[in-house]
Amino acid sequence: MRTLSVLKWVPPFARGSVKEFRVRWALEEAGLPYEERVLTPADQDAADYRALQPFGQVPVLEEDGFELFESGAIVLRIAEKSEVLLPRDERTRAKAIQWMFAAQTSVQPSIDQVTALDFFYPEEEWAKLRRPGAEDFLKRRLGQLAGRLEGREWLEDRFTAGDLMMATVLRDLRHRDFLSGFPALAGYVKRCEARPAFQRALADHMALYAEAAKAEAAE
Ligand SMILES: N[C@@H](CCC(=O)N[C@@H](CS)C(=O)NCC(=O)O)C(=O)O
Structure with a gap:
């Protein structure tokens, strides 16, 4: 059960x-x-x-x-x-786990800063002042991740739990069109979302x- x-x-x-x-x-x-x-x-x-x-x-x-x-x-x-989520090979598993952590600790915080402003403080004056810095930082992070995914289907050689975690993090931006500026990321999220599971x-x-x-x- x-x-x-x-x-x-x-x-x-x-x-x-x-x-x-x-x-x-x-x-x-x-x-x-x-x-x-x-x-x-x-x-x-x-x-x-x-x-x-x-x-x-x-x-x-x-x-x-x-x-x-x-x-x-x-x-x-x-x-x-x-x-399906974690390959048996010990080193390949370690890489998948590395991406699970990267999604949550290197990418998610930059997204959370922007979504918190958008959803919880859309009109506050302090939020309007904070927004450009938060968005610049986010775009820098997205650009770095897009660099990794350029020409690749997945973060490593095959789909793993690292991709699952990264895609759920990136999807938090779907209320805005940040990803359209990064075709490698937009295509990657689409590939993840197309999975029957x-x-x-x-x-x-x-x-x-x-x-x-x-x-x-x-x-
Ligand atoms: N770090 C936790 C965060 C969990 C979390 O933020 N859950 C939210 C929903 S996305 C929640 O339960 N919010 C209700 C609340 O805090 O009262 C995890 O990844 O499991």
Whole structure:
């Protein structure tokens, strides 16, 4: 029995970016079935959930009485069970794990700076002053990553969990057209999104919010 914690409601901009999504995608790539544990805000605050995830966040993956939080740690655990995500060769595995860390620590922060301004502080004066610097830094990072992907299909010689993590990070920019300035990145994200496992995971993730989306459209 395998259960993934998910949020009952998130605002429209977050749909498709909630950190449980990358775990769903990894589970689909690995062919591992799972059920959802759907959390309300009260569930997130409840002592039993805080015991599993001290910050009350998703995802938590529960597997046969073993619980793990942090999406990166969970994806790595799943990847260790599937050659689709982590090659057997020890050095090739290390490279894939290197990219998982790079996505979360070298790329994600530059994206988070911009998305925080866009989603949470769109009109604040201080945010308007901060935006050009944050965007310049982001474009520099994207340019460096695009350099790596120029002429390559994946970050290494084949798709791995490193690509899965990098693609979920880059997708956080889809509300703006940053990637169109970097064709190597835009094409890379499209290739990742075309994977059947990605499509299945996204459909299941978005199904959670289908009712809310209908109600919002009717407003
Ligand atoms: N570093 C954590 C971050 C998890 C996280 O930020 N989860 C968000 C959704 S994307 C969440 O649960 N937010 C609800 C909250 O903080 O109350 C991970 O990657 O698992």
